[in-house]
Amino acid sequence: MCFRPNRRQIVSGLAAGVAAATFPLPLLAQTARLKIAQLEILSGGLAVLGETNARSVEIGAEEFNARPGQTLKLDIQLFDSKGSAQEAQAIFSQIADDGIRYVTGGGTSAVVVSLIDAISRHNERNPGKEILYLNHQAIDPDFTNGRCNFWHFRFDPHVFMRMEALTRFLAADKTVKQVFLINQDYTFGHQVQNSAKQQLAEKRPDVKIVGEELHPIGRVRDFSPYIAKIKAAGADTIITGNFGSDLVLLIRAANDAGLNVKFYTYYGNALGAPTALGEAGVGRMRLVTGMDLNALNPRMQAIHKRFKEKYPTLELFHAAYFDMIDMLGAAVKKSGSTEPLAVARAMEGMTIEGVFGPVAMRADDHQMMAPLFVQTFSPADGKAVKMGIEGTKFGYKTEAKYASADTRLPHSCVMKKPA
Amino acid sequence: MDLAFVTLLNALSYGLLLFMLAAGLTLVFSLMGIMNFAHASLYMLGAYMAYSVSSQVGFWGGLVVAPVIVAGIGMVIERYILRHLHARGHIPELLFTFGLVLLIEESVKLVWGLGAVDYRVPVELRGTLFELFGARFPMHKGFVIVVALLSLSAIWWLVVRTRTGLVVRAALANPGMVESLGHDVGRVFTLVFGLGVGLAGLAGAVGGAVLVTEPAMAAHLGTIIFVVVVVGGLGSIKGALIASVLIGTLETFLIALDVRLSDVLAPLTGLASGLDAVLALKASQVAPIMPYLLMVAMLIFRPRGLFGEREI
Numbered sequence: 001m002c003f004r005p006n007r008r009q010i011v012s013g014l015a016a017g018v019a020a021a022t023f024p025l026p027l028l029a030q031t032a033r034l035k036i037a038q039l040e041i042l043s044g045g046l047a048v049l050g051e052t053n054a055r056s057v058e059i060g061a062e063e064f065n066a067r068p069g070q071t072l073k074l075d076i077q078l079f080d081s082k083g084s085a086q087e088a089q090a091i092f093s094q095i096a097d098d099g100i101r102y103v104t105g106g107g108t109s110a111v112v113v114s115l116i117d118a119i120s121r122h123n124e125r126n127p128g129k130e131i132l133y134l135n136h137q138a139i140d141p142d143f144t145n146g147r148c149n150f151w152h153f154r155f156d157p158h159v160f161m162r163m164e165a166l167t168r169f170l171a172a173d174k175t176v177k178q179v180f181l182i183n184q185d186y187t188f189g190h191q192v193q194n195s196a197k198q199q200l201a202e203k204r205p206d207v208k209i210v211g212e213e214l215h216p217i218g219r220v221r222d223f224s225p226y227i228a229k230i231k232a233a234g235a236d237t238i239i240t241g242n243f244g245s246d247l248v249l250l251i252r253a254a255n256d257a258g259l260n261v262k263f264y265t266y267y268g269n270a271l272g273a274p275t276a277l278g279e280a281g282v283g284r285m286r287l288v289t290g291m292d293l294n295a296l297n298p299r300m301q302a303i304h305k306r307f308k309e310k311y312p313t314l315e316l317f318h319a320a321y322f323d324m325i326d327m328l329g330a331a332v333k334k335s336g337s338t339e340p341l342a343v344a345r346a347m348e349g350m351t352i353e354g355v356f357g358p359v360a361m362r363a364d365d366h367q368m369m370a371p372l373f374v375q376t377f378s379p380a381d382g383k384a385v386k387m388g389i390e391g392t393k394f395g396y397k398t399e400a401k402y403a404s405a406d407t408r409l410p411h412s413c414v415m416k417k418p419a
Numbered sequence: 420m421d422l423a424f425v426t427l428l429n430a431l432s433y434g435l436l437l438f439m440l441a442a443g444l445t446l447v448f449s450l451m452g453i454m455n456f457a458h459a460s461l462y463m464l465g466a467y468m469a470y471s472v473s474s475q476v477g478f479w480g481g482l483v484v485a486p487v488i489v490a491g492i493g494m495v496i497e498r499y500i501l502r503h504l505h506a507r508g509h510i511p512e513l514l515f516t517f518g519l520v521l522l523i524e525e526s527v528k529l530v531w532g533l534g535a536v537d538y539r540v541p542v543e544l545r546g547t548l549f550e551l552f553g554a555r556f557p558m559h560k561g562f563v564i565v566v567a568l569l570s571l572s573a574i575w576w577l578v579v580r581t582r583t584g585l586v587v588r589a590a591l592a593n594p595g596m597v598e599s600l601g602h603d604v605g606r607v608f609t610l611v612f613g614l615g616v617g618l619a620g621l622a623g624a625v626g627g628a629v630l631v632t633e634p635a636m637a638a639h640l641g642t643i644i645f646v647v648v649v650v651g652g653l654g655s656i657k658g659a660l661i662a663s664v665l666i667g668t669l670e671t672f673l674i675a676l677d678v679r680l681s682d683v684l685a686p687l688t689g690l691a692s693g694l695d696a697v698l699a700l701k702a703s704q705v706a707p708i709m710p711y712l713l714m715v716a717m718l719i720f721r722p723r724g725l726f727g728e729r730e731i
Contacts (some may be wrong), residue, residue, distance in 0.1 A: 048533035061623070185704060215674075216707045221630055221639060222561075223427040225674035226703075247632050248535060252631075256557035257425075258547065272535035272631065313532045391537075 034328075034338050036061075036077045036102040036134070037095040038351040039111070042080035046107070046244070048271055051313045053105060053137060053321070054078055057184065059307045060325045063299070071268055072332050074325065081107045085114035092118045096131065101340050104134040104324070112138040119151050132340035134328065136320045136390050140187060144367035148413035151340070153347060153366045155327070155359075156320035157290060159188065159241075159266075161407040165372040166264055166288040169400050170237070173202040176262075178210045180235035182226060185214035185247055192241035192266065210235050218246060223253035230254075243267035248276035255280040262286060268377065270317045274390045277377055282394065285377035290319045291418050292356055292373045292398050294386045306340055315389050323354040323370060327361060360404055365413035369404035424551060426675045427668070432560040433569035434667025436626050439658040440640060441647040442574065443618030449654030450591050450611045453501065453512055455578055457519035459641030465489045465620030466627025466636065467531050470538035478541040482624050489620025490613040497612035500521050502605065520637070528634050535633040559629050566625050570618060571660065577614075587611055646714045652727025661725060666710045673706035 012209065038057055040050035061074040077100065079091045088111045095103060100182055106112040115133060123130040127207040133152045135143065141158040157165075170176055181196055183189030193212055200207050213226055220226075227250075230238065238261050242250055247267060254261070261284070267273060268287040277285055293316075296304055300322065307316045331346035348363035359370040375396035380388040385395040444458045468488050474482030496519070504511040540559040548561040578584040590597045590607045598604045627636070647666055651658025717724060 044635075047528070107478060137568070202672050214701075214704055216704075218635070219639065219707045220673075222429065222433045225426055225671045228425045228429070229677075229703075245535065245633055245635065248631050256560070258555045272633065275535065275537045276631070313534065 008398070016061075029321065031071050031073055032332070032338050033073045033075055033251045034102065034332065035077060035100045036104055037077050037079060037091070037100045039079050039081040039091055039103065039105045039107065039115070039126040041083040041107040042078075042177055043082055046083060048314075050080075050105075050107065050243075052270075052317070055311050055314055056086045056307065056316055056321045057136070057325075059303055059310070060321050063303050063306070064325050064329060072329055072338075075077070077265075081105070081111050081206060083107045083111060085110045088114055089118055092122075096122055096129075099129075101130070101338075102132050102134060102328075104136055106135065106138050108342065109140045111136060112140070113147070114150050116143065116147065116149055120149050123151055130340045132322050132344055136324050137318065141191060144365040148365050148411075148415050150344065150366070150417050153344070153361065153368075155324040155361075155368045155370070157370055157407060158367065159176055159191045160195045160199075160409055162266060162288045162372060163192065163199055164407045165400075165402045166239070166286075167196070167199040167203050168240075168402065169284045169288075169374040170200070170264060170284075176204070176207055176237045178208050178233070178235050179237045179239060180211045180213075180230045180233055180252065180261075181209060182215065182238060182240050182242070182244055184217040189214055189217070189241055192239070196239045215246075218244070220246065220249065223250045223255060224353075226382070227253045227257045229260055230261070231257060231259055235416070236262065239260070239264045241266045244271045248272045251276050251281065251285075260284075262409070264288070268397055269375075269389060270315060272372050272390070274377070274392050274394060277394065278392070279394075281377040282379060283335060283376060286399075287373075287377075287396055289317070289373050289375060289396075290356075290370055291317055292401070293389070293395065294318075294384065295356060296386075296399050297355065312391075317389075319355050320368070320378065321372070323352070323359050323368065323371075326354070327352050327359070327368075356401075356405060362408075362411075364415065366415075369408050371404055372402045373398050373406055374400045374402075423675075424463055425556070428556050428560070430668040432563050432667075433671060434664035436563050436622065436629070437644060437647055437667060438639075438660050438663035439570060439622035439625070440619055440644045441566045441632065441663055442571065442656055443615040443622070444644055445648050445651070445654055445656055445659045446574065446618070447615035448648070449609055449656070450587060451505075451616075452509075453505070453612070454509070454516070455615075456513065456516040456641075457523060458616075459614050459637040460520045460523035460617040461489055461493060462623040462626065462640060463527060463632075463634070463637035464492070465623025466538065466632045467527055467536070467622065467623075469624035469627060470531075470536050470632055473538065478628070484620075485624045486617045489623070490617030493616025493620075494609050494613035496616075497609050498605075501610070501612070522643070524634060524637060531634075533634060535631050538627050538632040540628045552646035553707065563625055563629055566621070570621060571656075573616075574618075574656065583610075587712050592660060643710060646710045648724075649714050650710075650717050650724055652724030655726035656725070658724055658726030666713070669709050669713070670706050673709060674703040676702040676703035 021056040038054060040054045041047060042050045057076055061076050066315065076191055081088045081091060092115060119131050119133050130151065135152060135154040137156055139156055139158040141160045143152060144154050144158065170241050181193045183193045197209060263284060264286045266288060267287050269289060304316055327347060327350060330352050331343045331350060335342035335346040347361050349361065351358055351360040354370055356371045359368055361368050374399050377394060378385050380393055380395040384397045388395050440462055444455060446630055447453055447455055465485050469481040469485035472484045494551050500515065501512060505701030544559045544562050547555045548556050548558040549556055578587060586597065587607055590604045594604045647659055647662045
């Protein structure tokens with residue numbers, strides 16, 4: 001493709017050149033300001049998730065900026081993606097016009113796909129003005145496999161890595177004999193279902209999958225017909241990626257029907273699930289997560305305290321934001337620049353001390369390797385379970401920790417890197 | 420056998436919850452000709468009110484007070500806004516109730532937050548009502564059925580058997596004449612609207628506790644109750660009852676079935692080779708769209724619905 005700059009671009013290019021010649025680029029001895037556009041779903045049914053992401057990053061950035069001797073100041077600008085790819089595109093044009101060079105958040109897979117595409121197109125057409133995408137939550141494995149891109153970095157272990165931790169734990173539990181898979185009928189649910197089948201077959205071929213259900217996301221009001229089916233299938237364990245009301249209603253229906261099975265979930269610690277569980281979930285609800293509230297280091301304790309003071313109704317349930325902020329800071333320091341290209345190169349292959357141990361950014365696919373935990377719902381006793389969540393007397397007890405290397409999976413990414 | 424039995428009971432409980440909502444909507448429509456888009460939002464408001472009130476005076480207090488508050492809000496809306504709009508025809512009314520949907524949703528988020536609130540049935544209702552063929556039927560589902568049947572009987576008694584009901588029906592047939600006879604027709608309309616909305620509030624107080632109380636709950640049920648009302652016939656309470664149970668049963672049984680479309684439509688598969696992806700769907704996956712298909716079919720073949728008196 002032939003790139004022909006229009007007049008405006010030439011003028012702005014000249015202006016930038018003049019500016020660069022007149023004023024030296026910000027040296028990091030002085031304070032550098034780095035603007036990050038954060039897109040979250042702040043309206044609609046998933047707003048509580050977007051709100052939690054936004055507030056967590058806000059507190060994380062606040063803590064980062066306030067560190068003694070800090071020369072880099074993060075300036076987070078929040079946008080409502082409304083969970084729509086179209087809206088995200090409109091916001092992206094605005095971000096690009098405003099000269100913001102970093103993007104984080106996103107929302108659903110569809111939004112993230114559209115953002116990755118938009119950024120890759122933008123960066124091809126605007127050399128020197130590249131935008132870098134720091135993905136803290138969208139865990140579709142495709143983003144660091146088939147759809148991987150140099151300008152996209154993911155700081156959260158994806159669906160298959162989480163399933164790896166979950167099935168490792170499950171495989172060691174000899175009481176598990178019959179597993180039922182119930183998931184939301186969209187990409188994420190399908191990925192949970194397929195990876196569960198595949199990884200269980202590898203680790204525990206004796207375990208039988210007695211049923212699989214895909215239900216429409218967010219539309220089922222009464223799960224009791226599904227529960228009746230699960231009961232009839234004779235399952236002793238359920239694996240589900242459900243979240244929000246889909247998980248809450250599933251749990252409630254199971255409790256009502258007296259279904260005595262173990263639940264292995266992805267989101268059992270968030271969005272109303274702990275509230276819905278109550279006493280009935282103790283010992284039965286398991287979770288694979290990157291967040292361990294029982295093992296917070298002093299820095300995370302301070303962040304957690306501040307978060308709960310400022311937003312008592314929200315829950316800090318995710319660790320990737322903080323590893324993302326730290327790695328970004330480390331990459332700026334290492335490269336001595338806030339230019340996305342230099343920062344991206346610095347992040348490739350970088351290892352830092354994350355909130356729960358060492359985390360590493362794999363250079364080949366830009367996937368972060370971070371520790372994962374398997375936890376069980378238990379009463380908060382101040383020892384094994386440090387605190388109750390969502391204002392309940394219950395929290396999650398950590399059963400197993402998988403270090404970064406444990407859930408390192410092969411990838412299929414073929415990445416084109418800038419020369 | 421046990422699966423079929425439990426499924427039937429589940430269907431009945433879900434269907435009757437839908438009915439409580441649809442009854443209020445269809446009542447207001449049949450008596451006043453107002454299509455209230457915000458009906459499901461008032462259901463949500465009922466759930467949140469019941470949550471707030473019950474934290475002070477207990478679940479049963481909330482169950483009584485919340486519908487009354489919601490009915491009060493409904494009456495104020497009718498008296499001071501809808502009445503003026505009614506004179507200008509249906510479009511301003513529809514637009515107003517549509518705006519109300521957004522207004523209530525945003526207000527709920529502002530007041531009670533974005534997440535689900537911890538509103539649940541009390542301990543008395545958490546047990547098992549009975550156990551048959553090894554399957555448990557939870558008490559709160561029985562409770563939904565009882566409340567729905569009680570409210571149905573109460574409406575029937577009020578509209579058909581009392582003097583007030585007589586005036587209401589007369590005011591509908593011929594408002595001018597009833598007014599001449601010295602009845603306050605305006606007040607009758609306000610009361611009817613309050614009653615319909617109060618029913619939504621009651622459904623919310625019950626449904627919020629049994630299901631989940633969150634800002635998205637109105638949107639979830641909002642569409643399905645319109646299906647119920649259209650299938651049952653606009654303005655027909657009997658139709659709403661039958662359509663609710665029908666739709667509840669349809670959805671519930673399709674989930675329980677373990678067949679794929681290709682099994683049912685096996686003779687046709689040769690004809691439609693391009694439809695493999697559709698045919699591979701399980702009955703449980705298509706269950707949620709069945710009510711909407713039913714509505715479309717109903718609009719094509721019998722636009723007035725099962726028991727409706729007027730065409731849409």
